[in-house]
Amino acid sequence: MGNPKIRFKWYTDEWEQRKLGEMVERVSATGTSSKEFPSVEYEDVVSEQGLLNKNIYQKETIKTGIIFSSEDVLYGKLRPYLHNWLNPDFQGVAVGDWWVLKPINIDKNFLYRLIQSPHFDDMANQSSGTKMPRADWKLMSSTEFCVPSNIEEQEKIGQYFSHLDHLITLHQRKCNEIKTLKKYMLQKMFPQNGTNIPEIRFNGFTEVWEQRKLGDYLEVSKEKNRDEVYGKEDVLSVSGDYGIVNQMEFQGRSFAGDSVANYGVVETGDVVYTKSPLKLNPYGIIKANKGKSGIVSTLYAVYKPKENADSEFVQIYFEQHARINNYMHPLVNKGAKNDMKVSSENALKGEVCFPSKAEQTKISEYFDTLDCLITLHQRKYNELQSIKKFMLQNMFV
Numbered sequence: 001m002g003n004p005k006i007r008f009k010w011y012t013d014e015w016e017q018r019k020l021g022e023m024v025e026r027v028s029a030t031g032t033s034s035k036e037f038p039s040v041e042y043e044d045v046v047s048e049q050g051l052l053n054k055n056i057y058q059k060e061t062i063k064t065g066i067i068f069s070s071e072d073v074l075y076g077k078l079r080p081y082l083h084n085w086l087n088p089d090f091q092g093v094a095v096g097d098w099w100v101l102k103p104i105n106i107d108k109n110f111l112y113r114l115i116q117s118p119h120f121d122d123m124a125n126q127s128s129g130t131k132m133p134r135a136d137w138k139l140m141s142s143t144e145f146c147v148p149s150n151i152e153e154q155e156k157i158g159q160y161f162s163h164l165d166h167l168i169t170l171h172q173r174k175c176n177e178i179k180t181l182k183k184y185m186l187q188k189m190f191p192q193n194g195t196n197i198p199e200i201r202f203n204g205f206t207e208v209w210e211q212r213k214l215g216d217y218l219e220v221s222k223e224k225n226r227d228e229v230y231g232k233e234d235v236l237s238v239s240g241d242y243g244i245v246n247q248m249e250f251q252g253r254s255f256a257g258d259s260v261a262n263y264g265v266v267e268t269g270d271v272v273y274t275k276s277p278l279k280l281n282p283y284g285i286i287k288a289n290k291g292k293s294g295i296v297s298t299l300y301a302v303y304k305p306k307e308n309a310d311s312e313f314v315q316i317y318f319e320q321h322a323r324i325n326n327y328m329h330p331l332v333n334k335g336a337k338n339d340m341k342v343s344s345e346n347a348l349k350g351e352v353c354f355p356s357k358a359e360q361t362k363i364s365e366y367f368d369t370l371d372c373l374i375t376l377h378q379r380k381y382n383e384l385q386s387i388k389k390f391m392l393q394n395m396f397v
Helices: 108-114 118-124 137-142 151-188 247-251 311-317 321-331 357-394
Strands: 016-019 024-026 030-032 064-068 073-076 092-094 098-103 144-147 210-213 218-220 236-239 243-246 264-266 271-274 286-288 294-296 300-305 351-354
Touching: 064 098, 073 108, 098 108, 108 144, 108 151, 118 137, 151 357, 236 247, 236 271, 236 294, 243 247, 243 286, 264 300, 271 311, 286 311, 311 351, 311 357
Parallel strands: none
Antiparallel strands: 016 144, 024 098, 030 064, 064 092, 073 098, 210 351, 218 300, 236 243, 264 294, 271 286, 271 300
C-alpha cells in the first residue's frame, strides 16, 4: 500500500490495494447497433484523447458488439498500437477489441483515469499474442492497483481530470477553428481563377491587383558570410509549418559543415526559397524571416524585398500548397536524384498577382494575428497535455 506523491490536502486516509477484477465487472452481453443505439469502433475515437471524432449516429451499417451503458467505461485492449478509452454518456454497442468495464464500488470517472495511469498502461502492455497483441484480461483482472478508500477522493480526482480534459478540448477546438478560418481566408482574400480582385478585402482598398513577375517585388541577395560574422549557432532552416527557424533552437543541433563562410546571410525581413522538395511541396517553399538574422546553406535562395513589397505578404501569398506548387512547377527542373535544378534568378521569373504595398501590409497584419492566436492555443494545449501527463504519473500510485 502507499499514497500518491500529489493528492488533495484534506484527504489523509491511506490508499488501499484492490484487484481490478474486484473493482469492475467485465460486460459480455452482445447486441446490435441502431441509430438510437449507435456502434463505437476504434476509428471513432481519437487515440489518447477519449473523444469521438465523428457523428456515430449517422452510421447506416448495422454492427454487432458488446452493449454498454452510460455507467460503463470502454477500454481499447489492442496493444501497444493504440491508447483508446471512452467515458460514454450514452448507450451503445462497442465493436471490436474493447473491454466494457462496469464499475463496482468505485467512482466511474476515477476508473476512467486509472486506466490512463502509467501503472495500468505498463501492466496492459504485457500483452499476449504476437501479430496483434491484446491486453490479457486474466493478468489485468488479478493485478492490484492502489485506490483511495474514500469515495469522495476518487470523485475529486475524477473531477480534476475532467476539468483538465475540458480545457484541453477547448484550446484544441479553438486552434482548429482558427486554422479553418485561416484556410478560408487564404482562398477568399486572394484573387482566384485568373481574376485580379479578391472576394474579401479591407475597406478603403478598391484598386485591382497587378499581374507581374515576382522579380518585380524581390531581388536576389548575393551577401555571403565570408568574414564568418555568423557561426554555426546562427544557421537557419525553413520549416513548412513554422517558417524560418534557428536550427539550434528548433532542432537542438546545427547541421552545418566544417565551414559556414559560403552560407548566405539572411536578415530580418528577407525572403528565403528552399530548393529542396517537401512532401506537400515537391518544388520547395517560400518563407519570410520574421526572426533574428542568420545564415542559410546554398540549398536556399535569399531575396531582398523591393520598396513595393511586404516580405510577410510574400510568405502568406505562397502559403497555399496549390499556389506555390503551380508557381514553381514551370520554373524547376528535377534532377535524376530528385534534386531541383533552378537558379535563384529563375525562381523569380514566374507571375504573381499582388496588391499595393499598403494593402499587402494590411493583409499580412491580419494573418499575423491569426497565426498568433493559433500559436497561443497550440501552446496552451501542449502545456495542458504536459500537466495531465505529469498528474497521471503523480496522482496515482
